[in-house]
Amino acid sequence: MHAVVLHEFGPADNLTYEIVPDPVPGPGQLRIAVKAAGVHHVETVMRQGTPGVMTPPVPDLPFIFGGEVAGVVESVGPDVDPAWIGRNVVVARSEPGGYAELTVAPAQNVHPIPDSLDYAAAVTMVITGNTALGLLHAAQPTPDDVVLVTSAAGGIGRLVVQYLRDLGATVIGAAGGPEKVAAVRALGVDAVDYNEPGWADDIHGVTLVLDGVGGDKAKQAYDRIVDHGRYVTIGNASQQQFAQDNPKVTSIDALGLMIASPADFDFEAEAIAAAGAGTLVPAFQSFPLAEAAAAHAALESRATTGKVVLIP
CATH class of the missing domain: 3.40.50.720 (NAD(P)-binding Rossmann-like Domain)
Incomplete structure (x- = not known):
């Protein structure tokens, strides 16, 4: 599959679009064909390799960013109901990250996408x-x-x-x-x-x-x-x-x-439902997955409006 990989900390151009092995779903996991992946400002800071204010630790390299994805369940691992296959889902914790054509995620963490919501809107809402x-x-x-x-x-x-x-x-x-x-x-x-x-x-x-x-x-x-x-x-x-x-x-x-207290602040399902009902209307700006470096650069320079989303 194609993915965007960080091999060396530094500027946005260090994000490279390349071919990597397909992930294999393990027990309790789904494999998702990614249709939209979210980008966060915090990832631009982590990419530089220097932890900043309110920033998680830097990742081990090589690394694929992207915690949240929306897409279609393509296959399932052991002990997962095959009825998931073919369903549109969104998840906030994918492994590896969502800057890729395929990712895997725990079945217990995914949310079905309402019919009224497209992939980019769904991935905007989950985090x-x-x-x-x-x-x-x-x-x-x-x-x-x-x-x-x-x-x-x-x-x-x-x-x-x-x-x-x-x-x-x-x-x-x-x-x-x-x-x-x-x-x-x-x-x-x-x-x-x-x-x-x-x-x-x-x-x-x-x-x-x-x-x-x-x-x-x-x-x-x-x-x-x-x-x-x-x-x-x-x-x-x-x-x-x-x-x-x-x-x-x-x-x-x-x-x-x-x-x-993450359990007290779990509003994923509520947020997705609100967007599906039209109560909250998410705004997003899309970039092709291959242009993840440009997406990072635009986000860093505050040139974007709404959520930044990558589309494989």
Whole structure:
């Protein structure tokens, strides 16, 4: 099969498209013909070989990235019901990673894809949708909240904005550049360009910040929070820290909570069902599997909108 393999840590171009042996499903596993594979910002950091803020350990090389895949069950291992064969499924834990034409995964972890959902949308929801719902679970927003969402044009951000809008909260989405700002406004909320100087100066009364950026942009958002408000973080795309120096603001590390108590933050099925029902509409940007290096480069430069997905 074809796969994208990292043999040496470094820039995006170190990802090579090559032929590797087909994986063999073991006991309790399915083999999936991959139709869509998700890409994460954290994978771009891991690819460089230098652990950053809120980043898992670097992998052993050679390595195939991609935790989540959507596709068709092609075969099954021992002790797995052959009725799975031919079904459309999505899973968050595939082995090896999803940057490949084939992967295997534990049968107990897969979810059937609703008929109304395509592969790219399904793969967007299984981790990104789960993470968005986990972030919201940690934040506990109410209709009375004034919420500032950073990276609002990203895969998580757009889902969070939709949820908050439908909840009835006042939502301000912050994104970088006119196109991304327009994409956020198209969701029916106010939007600002956080690449512009003084972007947060006219924002007032914020009771909740949902942040995935970190660094200076997060600091400017944090400084808009009123006393007894909340700052909730799910990531740090900038890989930069800032001083959270207001003792009257509650800071919540949603990602840390998800890692510490994964059973309390398992919203995979709920996220997939919400997309299938049209309650949450995932946004994604697709690249051919062979162009995984370009996908990484675009994600690193913040040139993408929505979830980044690879299509074999």
